[in-house]
Amino acid sequence: MIHNNHNVRIAGPRACECCGDLLQSHIDSWKGHSHFFCSKPACKVAARIVPGGRYVEPNTIPCAADGCGNYIPEGVYGKGTRFFVCSLVCRQNRYYSLRGAEVVFKCESCGKQGTGVRNDGKGLRKYCSRICAGKARYEKNLAKSGRHRPLLDLYLETAVVDRYRGGSIRTHTYAVTTFLEFADKTGIDSLEEVNPLTISNFAKWGREAGSPNLLAGVCHIKMFFDWQLGTGMRKAANPVVSSIHRVRQPHREPRPYSEKELVYIWSLLDLRGNSRLRAAAAIAEESGMRRGELANIRLGDLDLDHQEVFVRLPNKRNRERTARFGEKAKSLISTWLKDRNSNCGHDHLFHNSQNNPYSGLTMHLEFVKVLCKSWLGKQQHEEGMDAWSVHRMRHTMASRLSKGGADYATIMGAGGWTTFTAMVGYAKVDTEDARRGYEEAMTRYEASTKLSSEPLCLTLEEYLARVDTE
Template sequence: MEPAAVEARQQFLDALNVERRFSLNTLQAYARDLSQLVNYCDENELVSWSQLDPHHVRRFVAQRHRKGLSARSLQRELSACRSFFSYLIKTNVLLNNPASGIRAPKSAKTLPKVLDVDQINSLLEAVPNDDLEIRDVAMWELLYSSGLRVSELANIDLMDLDLSSRTVHVVNGKGGKSRLLPLGRKAVNAIRKWLAVRMDKVKTGEMALFVGKTGLRLTTRSIQSRLERWRKRQGLQGRLHPHMLRHSFASHMLESSQDLRAVQELLGHSNISTTQVYTHLDFQHLASVYDKAHPRAKPKKK
């Protein structure tokens, strides 16, 4: 593509970063998705965005599908393209959005995996063997106590905590939104234990709540690695990732309170339909109890 077209793509990414304050992970995903579109244009000798029409976009989606891209990934790529084309319309590069009305294949709905209360207790009540494991317990308690995303956990600074009022301030959550969340009693106790040993681990000037062996802020990848290590130590089956603690928090809160709006606020979801997936999890639990308990639901004994 001509340099002006490639530059327009970079200007769009810069706008997402500055104006909409997208996270680094989201920006990298947009960049990857639009790189695929640029490659398609180069292969088909399209030098400017104005040459791209709905027919090309359909062929692009079909080509990506043939290469084995999942329906969910195709939906994400198409969404990135739509957003980019809308930006080009605003900047007077395009008159119409060539991706408008084009749909990716539907993906099968998958419910998030959650831990039951016994599994959570097994994970959180293990006795730490060293200072880093004291830190780990504080992280797992905080994830489950407040339903944080792993990126939010990694970004928490000391000043974001108020242990006396048992709150944590998520300053820059998904979409740049902030929210104030309650902290459970056990999470507060675990954090206090970590703070007592943190001062011997941290580098001067580092404000991150959770630091690693280097004394610097933990990365999300390091947190994921530590949780998987912790799972193996506790003998839990299957893979375990930080988001499962967030899912478990949401499912258990909704099961106990039945307050969908409150859970939406706690999770920081902008759309309640995102939170409603946990009602399906709750129904699955109820249906399982029903099948086991109701006299007319039990399978006949052979």
């Protein structure tokens, strides 16, 4: 059977998938239309129960190709099919009409030339890659600082790069840039004019603009003014007053995946995933490593014999540690190592389909594409999860250790937490365990109270009376 570049199969002789008899005519097939049955009653029944299929009755669904008034043929189609066509010709016509003509464009971020598609109503591509699109969004955000942009650039170059990493840089930069945008729009020429009332007005400005939680990032603004004080650029005190401006953040309970959810996740990974994703999910479930730490694993960091992995720098807390995993992760890592391309040109444990090292973001997106119903805002599966987070596997690991009786020092060491407060935000205490522990503690207390109420010293008469009764 011949395939072309558009998941289309050229017409040819076919046999009924139920009885095996050759069909009388040549039939076109394409992605979403590849199951064929004859007209025998038993075969028609079999066609209606094809796994992952949808049986379409005759004269029920019109062809989606422009200018075609036919109905699609009776038969089995993919369960997730959104657009139905009546023939191979209509499918190709619809493909090219939606795709549009490719034209040359210049990336607005890096300046390189590429080819893109001009779709109706969507215009031409502006960027050659997601990386360039991200850089453009970042630059657009910095431009909001207006007249304070030179000071912001100096701050980012001299202070932020040494203190923050990864996503924390974006969070910090966004908070500071938003404040500088407010200062620019309200006519503040010099930041020396900023006082505590200005910070309060900034929060009010955010509420009026539909962003009521701007002060949630007030710690970033405070650091920005601390930097100005430390470098001598500011003479007045820091305008951020913690007792006034710091917002108490709501405390969220730990969010581990339940055992039922984990069974469902692994069923989806077995059905739609690959050995790379299964290995990454197993390590995350049993070791609690963050997605950036997973992407940063090197082959030399793994010790399958002792079931350990070295968590190298950089990471969120900038601390090296050793994470441990179980038999499931060991087995799935071994399977992935057999599939891993040894000629990929690097020593990262995980690489993508282009043999490039995984990043935390690409890992997350691939998980979402496999596990979730929608991907990048588009429906792709009828069955799947509503949302996915590798970080919830970290909650799962901590909660399992807590339920298994591990002490707090063990849990903190396993997850790399440096404070008790941080750790308890991940380890969920089971409701039944909490109730049982409460009842046992109260029983012990009542027993100790009862014993303490008895006299410690007995007279000779009391002792002899107790012996006689016993």
